[in-house]
Amino acid sequence: GAGVSQSPSNKVTEKGKDVELRCDPISGHTALYWYRQRLGQGLEFLIYFQGNSAPDKSGLPSDRFSAERTGESVSTLTIQRTQQEDSAVYLCASSRTQDRELFFGEGSRLTVL
């Protein structure tokens, strides 16, 4: 596609439920990133995929968070047993390896009640 696509754009869930967020990167982009942005705060790095290499998971805040990516295509971020503090906008970005310029999606706004 022309840009990074994320779905859903908005998700409201109850505490304790699992949620899945999806990201479609720009075709041909080998790198894919997930960030979390809480209200009024900066971008918090969660995870980074580069081609077929092992992902850098160093930013995942707890074992309730996981992400997968098949090859150089779609990625899903899963949050299990959601908590109210998980409420945030989850941003996905992709890039070509060499120039590192990130192209961001519109984000998925998660609200945990």
Add this chain to the structure above:
Amino acid sequence: AQSVSQHNHHVILSEAASLELGCNYSYGGTVNLFWYVQYPGQHLQLLLKYFSGDPLVKGIKGFEAEFIKSKFSFNLRKPSVQWSDTAEYFCAVNPRNQGGKLIFGQGTELSVKP
């Protein structure tokens, strides 16, 4: 742990005023440096980047940034701001020995009064 600090949380300027937004990082190795901007209602987009060479980098819309290695800084500047520069600005650092991992600062909200 590496971190990126943007000292100004919210900056308010009048049109034609000069702008400087501070960015400091804590990583001591070789880094790539970026400024991203998020205009109201839009998603983040690249403003400028530094990989190597001339430490004074020119970006879009008249913005520039200077890399000062000794100060671990990459400050963003613009000689004369416009109302349309109202946005949130994020500094980001890619430590080169960490692959493509990109660490963002907290962001600085810029409001330009017409």
